[in-house]
Amino acid sequence: DADVTQTPRNRITKTGKRIMLECSQTKGHDRMYWYRQDPGLGLRLIYYSFDVKDINKGEISDGYSVSRQAQAKFSLSLESAIPNQTALYFCATSDIGFFGNTGELFFGEGSRLTVL
Amino acid sequence: DAKTTQPNSMESNEEEPVHLPCNHSTISGTDYIHWYRQLPSQGPEYVIHGLTSNVNNRMASLAIAEDRKSSTLILHRATLRDAAVYYCILRDADQAGTALIFGKGTTLSVSS
Numbered sequence: 001d002a003d004v005t006q007t008p009r010n011r012i013t014k015t016g017k018r019i020m021l022e023c024s025q026t027k028g029h030d031r032m033y034w035y036r037q038d039p040g041l042g043l044r045l046i047y048y049s050f051d052v053k054d055i056n057k058g059e060i061s062d063g064y065s066v067s068r069q070a071q072a073k074f075s076l077s078l079e080s081a082i083p084n085q086t087a088l089y090f091c092a093t094s095d096i097g098f099f100g101n102t103g104e105l106f107f108g109e110g111s112r113l114t115v116l
Numbered sequence: 117d118a119k120t121t122q123p124n125s126m127e128s129n130e131e132e133p134v135h136l137p138c139n140h141s142t143i144s145g146t147d148y149i150h151w152y153r154q155l156p157s158q159g160p161e162y163v164i165h166g167l168t169s170n171v172n173n174r175m176a177s178l179a180i181a182e183d184r185k186s187s188t189l190i191l192h193r194a195t196l197r198d199a200a201v202y203y204c205i206l207r208d209a210d211q212a213g214t215a216l217i218f219g220k221g222t223t224l225s226v227s228s
Contacts, residue, residue: 107159
């Protein structure tokens with residue numbers, strides 16, 4: 001089983017629908033992240049969480065919300081999906097690293113979302 | 117975090133060395149240099165990171181300029197499997213409460 005699991009792997013939905021992407025990890029890491037990838041734009045950070053009670057906005061948080069239900073679970077929600085949220089979404093985890101340097105990021109396999 | 121500049125794309129032949137450059141002229145003294153790569157249809161994976169000294173691991177080597185304003189990821193013998201997008205990222209050790217910010221990276225093509 002993968003250390004970082006994302007569900008669903010593929011989803012097609014319609015404009016205005018509520019969508020939740022889920023991420024679970026078995027690495028025991030405190031830090032979890034959601035990134036979005038669009039062709040030609042690289043990865044952009046949406047939200048991140050450094051422990052269960054910590055939520056931080058990233059570069060492009062508008063239109064998204066997150067929930068950190070437990071150390072191992074971090075969900076990304078689109079309350080009312082719109083077509084320009086069509087993208088590949090990645091969840092990642094890391095430990096705290098050392099000397100204040102974030103540890104290695106471990107990514108899931110991605111969730112491809114299409115909003116019609 | 118300071119910004120990095122990478123070429124959009126590079127090409128290489130199989131079994132030849134590949135040098136992937138990264139410029140970071142505004143790097144601060146506490147910035148670590150991280151490299152990740154993303155194989156087709158996969159999430160990014162960690163390659164290597166360093167602060168001042170050159171670093172080697174089983175995947176690659178990282179050569180850091182003496183003034184730290186640039187660095188080079190070295191793949192000693194490229195294989196077809198090394199075709200990927202390579203990201204150079206700076207991470208400020210004084211800002212442990214922030215996350216890694218990826219750019220667009222360099223797309224490496226490897227020909228047989």
